[in-house]
Amino acid sequence: MTTIDDLRDVPAGREDDGFGALRTERGNLPLHRLDLRATITGLTAGIELIQGFRNPHDVPLEATYVFPLPDRAALTGLRMTAGDRVIEGVLEERASARQRYDEAIAAGQRASIAEEERPDVFTLRVGNILPGEQVTVALTLAGPLSFADGQAEFRFPLVVAPRYIPGAPLPGEPVGDGYAPDTAAVPDASRITPPVLLPGFPNPVDLSIEVRLDPAGLPVRALASSLHAVSESDAVVRVRPGERVNRDFILRLTYDESASALALTPDAPRTPATGAAATDGAATDGAATDDAPAADLGEGTWRLSVLPPEPTAPARPKDLVLLLDRSGSMHGWKMVAARRAAARIVDTLTDADRFAVLAFDSVIEYPDALPKGLAAGTDRNRYRAVEHLARLDARGGTEMFGPLQEGLGLLADPSRDRVLVLVTDGQVGNEDQLLREVATAGERSGGVRIHAVGIDRAVNAGFLGRLAAYGSGRCELVESEERLDEAMERIHRRIAAPLVTGVRLRAEGLELVDGTAAPARMPDVFPGVPLVVAGRYRGPAAGKLILTGTDAAGDPWRVEVPATAVDAPASAAIWGRAHLRDLEDRYTVTADGALEREIVATSLRFGVLCRFTAYVAVDARVVTEGGTPHRVTQPVELPSGWESPSPAAPGGAPMTMAAFALGGAAPRARMHRAARSGATPAQPKAPVSPPRPPTSLPPASLPSASLPPQPSLAGPQASMSGPAADDPGAEAILAELAGREAGALRASAELPPARRAELLDDLASRLDAQATWLASGPLAGALRDLVEALRDAALPLAERWDRALATLDRLAAGDSPTGDAPAAGDPAAADPAAADPAGGPAAPGSGGSGSGGSSPAAGRRKGAFWRPR
Template identity: 60%
Template sequence: MTMRITPLPETPTLPEPDGGLGALTTDRGNLPLDTVDVRASVTGLVAGVEVVQGFRNPFDVPLEATYVFPLPDRAAVTGLRMEADDRTIEGVLKERGQARQDYDRAVAAGQRAAIAEEDRPDVFTMRVGNILPGERVTIRLTLDQPLPYETDQHGDGEATFRFPLVVAPRYIPGTPLGDEAAGQGTAPDTDAVPDASRISPPVLLPGFPNPVRLAITVDIDPAGLPLTELRSALHVTTADEDRAEGTGPAGGTVRLVPGERLDRDFILRLVYAARDGEDTAAPASLTLVPDESGAEGTFTLTVLPSGRGRPRPRDVVLVLDRSGSMHGWKMVAARRAAARIVDTLTAGDRFAVLSFDTVVERPRDLGAGLVPGTDRNRFRAVEHLASVDARGGTELLTPLQEACALLADPHRDRVLVLITDGQVGNEDQILAQLGPSLQGVRIHTVGIDQAVNAGFLNRLAEIGQGRCELVESEDRLDTAMEHIHHRIGAPLATDLSLHAEGLTLVPDTVAPSRLGALFPGVPLVVSGRFRGAPSGTLTVRGTGSDGTGWERDAKATVTGNRSITSIWARAHLRDLEDRYAVSGSDELERRIVDASLRFGVLCRFTAFVAIDSRVVTEGQAPHQVVQPVESPRGWESPQATLMAASYGAPAMPAAMPRATAAPPSAPRGGAARGTERFAAESLDVPDFRTSPAPPSPAPPSPAAPGMPAPQARRRAKGDAATQRLDNARRDLAEELRRLTDLRSASQADRHQYLLAHLLPVLETTVQDLDHWGDTPRSLSALLTDLRAVSPADPTRLDELWTRTIETLKEFTTPPPKRAFWKRRS
């Protein structure tokens, strides 16, 4: 047998030397994270993974590093280990509040400590405290991860190993709370996302020099499956084939080439051939893993379906995300995907198309309800889709509620298809408010991004008893749309239920808790707990697409693979957490904590904490640094990042997310949030942030004794004028700094920023200064020309871009102070 390795085509853009996430240079050196090493061992359809994070302290004071990072949303985190100064400390899983107290107490006492917390199913926070100057601390996380598997009409199969590498900026809706921040991120906590500051790490601007050294190694053992090909979707890899002659299917090792960045998911697809002569009539398998005590155990039932369901009349609502984070290739792919879905509809179907950002729009002439899938209506819908472009914020809840309201006829097959990158922070709010509307509605999600929010899209699809399909590039779109076409069609069976014979199931442990429907080519995987002897049969029953009864059964086989238990525990905890998001029940919280601690799997209510018993520093609070993350690849437009990270309104936020690290003297929390600015001198920009911002203008102070009233008024007026100019200089210095940061952006992005953001800021500033007659002529003239320029005149806009930078430099440079002996009294 020959195994073919399909490499990613070489890109003309070579990795920048010394570039990347860990090499952000400040006046004190580099930021702490300098290596990420992912080591995976794939056996069959399960991967055991070790994630190694290396932190180094470049400062001359003890350091506390915070790193917000992603992990696969279905992976079970089962262990943490801290290594420093030839010492190894094993982490302990504790209730989250207790773990935080232990960590904070240890750091205050001068001990090394590390804590890992889950903030979303695929977003985690690592804090490592009291790293000594020049010291290196290594954190090792262990995971167990299932590999999704699908087959095509020929019986060929494909498994996917997906490992996320960056937390993309997320749209944060709601009203800022104004309380002490929950984390040290760039977004304020809001009533819709109370922990927004925990999931919004600072972002490196595009083109920033290269980062941490990234290494990924995947060892593959097919475990008897006929592996024929490996495909790396987004990264350049090398593969070493490892097969003894005559021993059957190939295995091997896949390695990431040096120089890659943590700016997109790592995706490796394993292609399996159909077995010759194999019966494809929906085989099923049942695996039992007894606990060491022998009293209980874990089961996993897998049903591999084949064939096609019988079509029924359908109501289909297509919801398309057109928010700012969908800019570029994602918007092109999303439009194509939506149009392909519309083209599959028939005259017997009814449908609606909703495109949304902060508002919801529908195609003209199709009305507000469902319309028949006639040629005319489909043409109108596709015509509308062709005009959709990215803009605004991701207000996702309203269009989903409108879509569910349209799907109200229980006599038809009701399908909702959401096409998005999923980059929102209010996942729990959406699931809690949408839950009651989902009865009888099947939701399929299509995630389009190279750093997709897979955790949320999988949660939404599972609650809606549908499927999630992830699209990382336009090249993948055709294959993905083939899968989606089968899924929005008729399922093979619905109303599935589980029945045991000779095997005692533990109540309320089956995951997923709602089995949903069975789709062509998509295995049904059900796991749970059993009591007693490891033997018996499990049967899945349901209703076939033709209305008759449907069932498949499987007899038990026993294995000692402990990863099956941890993978079940993760799925079970995810089910309980989704139910908690809806109810907020204290009893559910207690169940989640108990299950997490019993099975040793991290969840939202627990944390791994490792504490070194030795005191390494005394009397000095550690210098805090929040590790910045890469801007996701494919988010070429700075506006896309800004809009994704904005909150409360579609307009750009007042400040661009910046890669920052706090000076040792910075207090914990506060405006700095553990961050330090770039050196303004390197940009040739005056720095108005080296001292506290001036207070709001105050009433004139009383005149000095003996000062005449006219002289006092002149002095008060002079003080107010100085205050206004200082405020204006500080605001425009920040705009100048952003313009300088955007020098490497595309021409279209620079022009859009100039007219969409800078022009309104400049208008406000000039209006304020005009009121007092303080506006410099150069600033007024620049504003006049910016108002008059046409967006279709790139040459003139380039001239204004250069002139804007020169004018702002001139305005924001304070006049030189006169020597004290030359000042007038």
């Protein structure tokens, strides 16, 4: 199993990947702007996201960007623009789209492709961007706003946070370009783990957000933005310049309560897809859907919204299991908020309730003063639980599978209301595995309700929402401590039994299309939360829907809602997205091939991207000679509020920011080779600390249950000023990292001169950052001298290359850096033993773009997309 600590090889040709990625003077970050434009009409948002890429290199560029989107929004279009060339994307089956993209890149054509990895994680590749050229890719989306307690929320995520990756590494080449190897639990881990920028790196992306409020929608009584500074004028909300792409954008709108409604929207005629590429001049490809078959005539989309009834019955006794995530990613304000949230939940219990508190990271921990299992909700037991929660800190890895199993196993008494509450940031990669376990547990026992409390400024909302939906519960998201009290008040009201259960739907005077209701499992009705269901109908836009169920007192409940025809063009796409999510979740559990074909057909018919399809745009014009372009994976921001604790390194040396300031690409090789072979990699003198709080994990050969409790990783926070000049651990840390950098240079010695010059540019920026953190002393001085030499354009490339190796080797060997560096050609400058801190030579492919002599195309596997292989 791996965490963000476990770094792997850079695929061939991707020397600009890696932790600690920095922009050199020449620039190596292709994404330079993000423009978000949204129009909110009532409870629907129409969105355009424009991503601007530029090529600062002197060779054609392929840029890869892993980014989030709202998990319930439908991606319905892609448009690529380069100069006067405008190319509309076409939605195709994923394998076909990939083949078309790869062939276009090999032929020297511009192309782009957008693929879904998770409901809220996507990958965009833009290839053959010419030197100095700018290319924009515009994505079109439509999505619903969540609505509860009279308040609508527009949440747009801006960064994919680092995720914990469990499981044994899989053999073979990775399926993506991220830092984590693919594992048995997360077979696409390398596709959802983009490299991370160093904290303190200057803002690399110009962010622009503009949200227009359509006055034709529901009247807005108040609005507020969380996390971002905004200005408002003439019903337009804009984010002020200078904001970073490191947190969710959240806009909350307070509406007057509306009545229950059933909206019917007949389908509009669809334009046939031509699939043609752009020709000379400004050109446009065809649309993403084909002609509607005859069976579609007279069809449309219905959307039902029903307000909840007033609570009438008192809460019943319940069994409650609280799962608290205390893993390393929860460090800082998130851990404080999680403890407060957990304590508030415990305080709501009564003597008639029973409960258990399980804190988990790599291991599961019960309060010492309480029995292992369910305890009575007495004042004494609640006090003991809260006292235990107050002592918890963040540590270890997010091993969520075992705690879910154990927590669900405790809720075995069907005579009581059974509730499981998960408090976490949700930053895990094995979502499908966890959902399968919840589905299996539900089949075994049934009746367990699962609520999720997500705490983060870049929360994994897609996973937590799916988990709560599977468990017939609710998901509340908390982005700050200030927001916690309001969110916990909602959770408190909804942890009790729902107001209505066993909801059923039937139509009168309206023909519903079987199997199209979304969500497929009719949700229960909770206080303050309207019940919202959508589906497809055929025939006249008239009739009514009747909902029946059982209220909390055990009495029958019934609501009739007459239909109204409305003009809502986005309704079919929004329904399509929800229906595809239901189908994909079913596929996660069953892996049914027929279900896969249904998913693809639905995606193509309604023009909505899913995990089995992709949007691809290909320019017909040949702009370069073809072959393999220079490849760069865009590093992403460290999410706001994530802190890097400083655990004790081996030998007692404190861990500092210096541990990853030189991280770069080199450390990945040894880890990934060892992971593939099943061997345990040699441990460094001081472990590299990536920009995610470190985790403590068991060796792959040991089951988690057999491990002793992991030590706390809480400690003094890393300082941007770096370690003191006399820090005894600084030299050991620098020696390890310098050895890795030297190994990366040696592995890249056969690259063309232009590529080697780029490596030295990148190395100089990392060394400069390292010197800044070291602040003073001989180590900082030696690094600054080397940076000056590497940036001296008057020095020949060979001389700068040898100077870098000589200095790095001396630092790796622990020699005093104050003396003169060995001259070029000195054996000390080429001693391969210095390339690896363990004493051995650097293995081929340990960094840069050389991967054991493999071809440039070897770094990209064209196998399965997201399914286990």
